[in-house]
Structure formats: C-alpha cells, structure tokens
Amino acid sequence: AQKITQTQPGxxxxxxxxxxxxxxxxxxxxxxxxxxxxxxxxxxxxxLIYQGSYDExxxxxxxxxxxxxxxxxxxxxxxxxxxxxxxxxxxxAMRERGNRDDKIIFGKGTRLHILP
Amino acid sequence: xxxxxxxPTHLIKxxxxxxxxxxxxxxxxxxxxxxxxxxxQGPQFIFQYYEEEERQRGNFPDRFSGxxxxxxxxxxxxxxxxxxxxxxxxxxxxxxxxxxxFGPGTRLLVx
Numbered sequence: 001a002q003k004i005t006q007t008q009p010g011x012x013x014x015x016x017x018x019x020x021x022x023x024x025x026x027x028x029x030x031x032x033x034x035x036x037x038x039x040x041x042x043x044x045x046x047x048l049i050y051q052g053s054y055d056e057x058x059x060x061x062x063x064x065x066x067x068x069x070x071x072x073x074x075x076x077x078x079x080x081x082x083x084x085x086x087x088x089x090x091x092x093a094m095r096e097r098g099n100r101d102d103k104i105i106f107g108k109g110t111r112l113h114i115l116p
Numbered sequence: 117x118x119x120x121x122x123x124p125t126h127l128i129k130x131x132x133x134x135x136x137x138x139x140x141x142x143x144x145x146x147x148x149x150x151x152x153x154x155x156x157q158g159p160q161f162i163f164q165y166y167e168e169e170e171r172q173r174g175n176f177p178d179r180f181s182g183x184x185x186x187x188x189x190x191x192x193x194x195x196x197x198x199x200x201x202x203x204x205x206x207x208x209x210x211x212x213x214x215x216x217x218f219g220p221g222t223r224l225l226v227x
Contacts, residue, residue, distance in 0.1 A: 004158075035215070043204050045159070045218035091158050103149065103172055104208075104216060106158030 003027065004092050004107035012113045013082055020067070021077040021110050023092030029053075031097040034075040035104065036066065039089040048090075051075060087114045118143060120209050120219035128225045129197050137192040137222045141209030147171075148190040149216060150182060153204040165190050166212060194224075202226045 005024045013019045025034065036048040051059045051066045059066045067076040079086055092107045121140045129135050141148050147166045151159035161174035165184035184190045188209075194201055202225050208216035 037218070042220065043206075043223070044220040045206060045208070047215055047217055050215055093158075103161040103164065103174060104151075104159075105161070108156075108158050 003105045004094055006092055006107040006110050008110045009108075010111045010113065012115055014115050015084060016081055019079045019082050019086075019112065021079075021090050021092070021112065023075045023077065023107060025073050025075060025092070025094050027073075027094065027096050029096045033095045033097070034066070034068070035093040035095070036064070036075075036077045037091045037093060037106075038086075039091060039109070041088070045091070049077070082114050084114050084116060087112060120207060120217055122205075122207050122219040122222050124222060125220065126223045126225075128227065130227050131197055131199060133197050133226075134193065134195045135197060135224060137194075137205050137207075137224070139190045139192070139207030139209070139219060141188050141190070141207075142217050145209035145211055145217070146188050147210045147212055148184055148188065149208045149210070150190070150192045151206040151208065151218075152176070152201075153206055153221070155203070159206055162192070197226045199226050 032053045034051045038046045049059050049061045049064045049066050051068045063080045065078045089109045091109045093104045095104050120142050123138045149164040150162040153159040162176050163173040164171045168184045179195045181193045204221045206221045208218045210216045
C-alpha cells in the first residue's frame with residue numbers, strides 16, 4: 001500500500017487564485033512528520049513546510065499553509081494568491097519516527113500550472 | 117551560507133560502467149541522504165550517512181554504495197550501471213533528525 005497518495009497528477013489554476021494540493025498518508029506510527037517540497041524544472045527539491053504529528057496548530061510559512069487533519073490522515077498544501085513562479089511539481093512526503101527511521105517517503109507528486 | 121551542492125550536474129555513462137557522484141552538505145549539517153528520482157516519479161530513498169557510517173538503507177542493490185568523509189561530504193557510487201539507473205540523483209543534508217534540504221541533483225544518463 002502506498003504510504004503517501006497524491007491524487008491530482010496535474011492542476012491548472014489562474015494566477016492570484018488560491019490552490020489546494022491534496023495529500024493523504026498511511027502510517028501506524030504515532031510520531032511522524034509531514035513535508036511539502038516544490039521541484040521546479042531545474043530539478044532542485046525546495047523545502048516548503050513541515051507539520052509534526054503532535055503539532056496542534058496547522059503549519060504556515062508565508063503564502064503556504066498545511067491543512068492537517070490527523071483523523072483523516074490528510075495533509076493538504078494550500079497556496080494563497082498563486083504566482084506564475086509557483087508553477088512546478090509539488091511533492092508531499094512523510095517521515096515515520098516509530099523505529100527511529102529518518103528516511104523520507106515521497107508521493108508521486110502534483111504538477112501545478114499557474115495561468116496568467 | 118552555501119546550500120547543498122552536488123557534482124557533476126550531468127553525466128553520461130554506458131552500461132557496465134561505474135559512476136561516482138558527490139555531495140557537500142549545507143553548513144552545519146552532519147547527515148547526508150541520497151535519493152534516486154526516475155522520470156515522472158517521486159524520489160526514492162537509497163541510503164543515509166551519519167558519522168561516516170551508513171545508518172539506513174532503502175531497497176537498492178549492493179551495486180549502490182556510499183561514503184561519508186570527516187567533513188560530512190559524501191559520495192554515491194554505482195557499479196555495473198544498468199539502463200534503469202538513469203535518473204536524477206538527489207542528495208539531502210540535515211542535522212541528525214531535522215528537516216532535509218536538497219541539492220540541485222545530478223542527472224545520470226546510462227546508454
């Protein structure tokens with residue numbers, strides 16, 4: 001079974017609109033972390049935002065926020081006021097800590113296109 | 117403050133050859149992880165180095181090996197290259213259990 005599921009292979013959004021990228025995860029660990037990374041066409045994986053499983057508040061970083069719904073095992077990324085430079089691949093990822101594992105498991109990604 | 121750097125940026129090899137990829141971590145980071153990203157896929161964890169030892173390993177064959185030096189930089193070696201090894205190889209650095217920051221990657225093409 002997939003640990004990280006991103007159901008939107010591609011999305012087209014008008015500039016300045018808000019966009020939500022979906023992510024669901026599967027783990028039996030109580031302690032884990034959730035990440036979102038952005039990958040432009042250049043290939044570099046850019047860290048955007050992190051949410052710990054015990055964090056009660058949703059994480060926010062500038063225009064990025066993470067809508068964390070623990071019971072639903074959902075960790076959607078919300079980008080407010082989208083910009084042309086937001087066009088890229090976006091990956092949701094998880095790190096499980098139950099066995100002191102430190103590897104990050106990635107989803108298959110969502111390609112976001114911002115339209116002018 | 118330099119971020120994670122990787123070399124070379126691009127590489128072309130033929131089947132059966134061996135390749136070495138290099139990574140310098142972000143200043144202050146002591147842990148290096150390597151990932152393979154095939155076209156159209158998310159990155160897959162290869163292994164992680166901490167204190168010059170391989171701490172964890174993903175589901176990759178022994179043809180993939182690595183090393184970490186005292187200055188925390190790292191190498192990824194792949195022997196007996198296969199066509200299927202063509203991918204973007206990403207290095208990420210972190211403090212022991214912190215957020216991983218990625219380098220720009222090395223694009224390997226095996227012909």
